[in-house]
Amino acid sequence: MRPGELIASDRGARAARGDDLARAWAVLEQVMDPEVPVVSVVDLGIVRDLGWRAGHLHLVVTPTYSGCPATEVIEGDIRQALEQAGFAAPDLERRLTPAWSSDWISDQGRERLRRYGIAPPEGSQSKRSLLGQAPQVCCPQCGSSHTELLSQFGSTACKALYRCRECLEPFDYFKCI
Amino acid sequence: MHNQALIQYLLLLGDSALIQGQRLCQWCGHAPALEEELALMNVGLDLVGQARNWLEYAAELSDDGRDADALAFRRDERAYRNLLLVEQPNGDFAVTMLKQFFYDAWHFAVLQGLSQSQDPRIAGIAAKALKEVTYHLRRSGEWVQRLGGGTEESRQRMLTAIALLWRFTVELAAGSDAELRLAEAGIGADPAQVGAAWLKQVSAIFASVELPLPKAATPFYLSGRTGLHSEHLGLLLAEMQFLPRAYPDATW
Numbered sequence: 001m002r003p004g005e006l007i008a009s010d011r012g013a014r015a016a017r018g019d020d021l022a023r024a025w026a027v028l029e030q031v032m033d034p035e036v037p038v039v040s041v042v043d044l045g046i047v048r049d050l051g052w053r054a055g056h057l058h059l060v061v062t063p064t065y066s067g068c069p070a071t072e073v074i075e076g077d078i079r080q081a082l083e084q085a086g087f088a089a090p091d092l093e094r095r096l097t098p099a100w101s102s103d104w105i106s107d108q109g110r111e112r113l114r115r116y117g118i119a120p121p122e123g124s125q126s127k128r129s130l131l132g133q134a135p136q137v138c139c140p141q142c143g144s145s146h147t148e149l150l151s152q153f154g155s156t157a158c159k160a161l162y163r164c165r166e167c168l169e170p171f172d173y174f175k176c177i
Numbered sequence: 178m179h180n181q182a183l184i185q186y187l188l189l190l191g192d193s194a195l196i197q198g199q200r201l202c203q204w205c206g207h208a209p210a211l212e213e214e215l216a217l218m219n220v221g222l223d224l225v226g227q228a229r230n231w232l233e234y235a236a237e238l239s240d241d242g243r244d245a246d247a248l249a250f251r252r253d254e255r256a257y258r259n260l261l262l263v264e265q266p267n268g269d270f271a272v273t274m275l276k277q278f279f280y281d282a283w284h285f286a287v288l289q290g291l292s293q294s295q296d297p298r299i300a301g302i303a304a305k306a307l308k309e310v311t312y313h314l315r316r317s318g319e320w321v322q323r324l325g326g327g328t329e330e331s332r333q334r335m336l337t338a339i340a341l342l343w344r345f346t347v348e349l350a351a352g353s354d355a356e357l358r359l360a361e362a363g364i365g366a367d368p369a370q371v372g373a374a375w376l377k378q379v380s381a382i383f384a385s386v387e388l389p390l391p392k393a394a395t396p397f398y399l400s401g402r403t404g405l406h407s408e409h410l411g412l413l414l415a416e417m418q419f420l421p422r423a424y425p426d427a428t429w
Contacts, residue, residue, distance in 0.1 A: 065222075065223060066230055068222075068226065069222065096230070096302060150212055151216055152316050157219040157309070161212060
């Protein structure tokens with residue numbers, strides 16, 4: 001099937017097929033976070049459900065933060081990518097519950113963050129880092145654990161600002177929530 | 178009737194977050210350091226996002242054709258239900274951070290209660306916001322300690338901020354009769370529990386740097402919950418609402 005084939009007509013409304021869902025997931029893996037363009041929406045774990053409803057693809061997407069300004073952009077990007085891949089009028093639902101957790105970032109996503117220069121969240125949100133004990137954050141540049149917190153809030157709400165005391169480079173740390 | 182009480186409660190939550198967020202945005206370009214500016218804006222962004230979640234729910238329950246944007250941008254001051262505390266001017270950094278701390282300590286306790294709400298929509302919004310506010314509270318508490326226990330001047334400024342803001346804390350330990358009924362129904366947070374948790378948090382931070390805790394504030398003639406605001410809210414709204422009111426069809 002070529003891009004665009006299903007867009008124009010109600011041929012979009014049809015019975016579900018398993019391999020279509022696999023293909024939709026593959027499309028979503030190409031939709032990158034606009035702020036961190038190396039991790040996909042699948043890596044981030046914000047696509048919570050994918051299925052067929054009334055002949056259209058139905059997705060549940062959860063925002064990372066209540067005020068994340070990228071939420072609308074991401075939803076628009078997802079819709080556009082799916083439509084270009086031939087999924088007519090995908091139905092996106094925004095759901096807050098359960099609240100997104102940095103635990104949902106995939107291993108691949110963590111590795112991609114690190115390579116991009118952002119330290120991935122350390123440990124799980126099992127309250128340890130939420131309750132004030134400082135996490136051990138390693139420098140994504142040189143790997144040293146000799147780092148210090150500069151600010152709880154970095155370039156976006158989801159990141160804190162750290163500095164490496166070995167290589168002296170500042171870096172973002174993706175917070176544990 | 179029950180719906181009306183819930184709408185008013187959602188406006189208290191949403192308006193307080195929105196006005197606190199708007200006040201923080203006034204620091205944009207003026208903060209004492211880049212890191213602090215980023216932090217202030219990020220906290221403000223969280224709060225505006227939370228406000229949208231509350232106001233969307235309030236708009237749905239009101240079902241009068243208004244959406245969350247209409248509630249934010251086309252209500253006058255008397256229709257706003259935010260706490261008096263959050264509409265107060267930013268003043269210096271001590272006033273800004275103490276205001277933030279008083280609000281965060283209240284907000285955290287309210288959200289803890291609401292994350293157990295029988296209303297699943299409220300519980301969902303609160304559980305999400307609680308994660309964010311945990312970071313807000315930690316940061317603002319640290320600033321009160323740093324300024325309160327810092328130099329002679331920073332301590333004096335924190336003492337002045339306490340004297341300035343303390344009377345507005347009367348609303349943080351109180352709740353309307355309608356709020357009490359919502360709490361009894363398992364929907365709202367219990368105002369008595371919130372007040373106690375707030376005082377415990379504030380006492381602990383104050384004690385850690387030997388800041389004197391004033392005696393409990395007493396009610397006075399203004400009340401954010403009934404729309405009787407200080408003169409500062411009207412000015413803030415005039416700025417915040419100007420564009421959508423002057424150009425009602427503007428989109429971006």
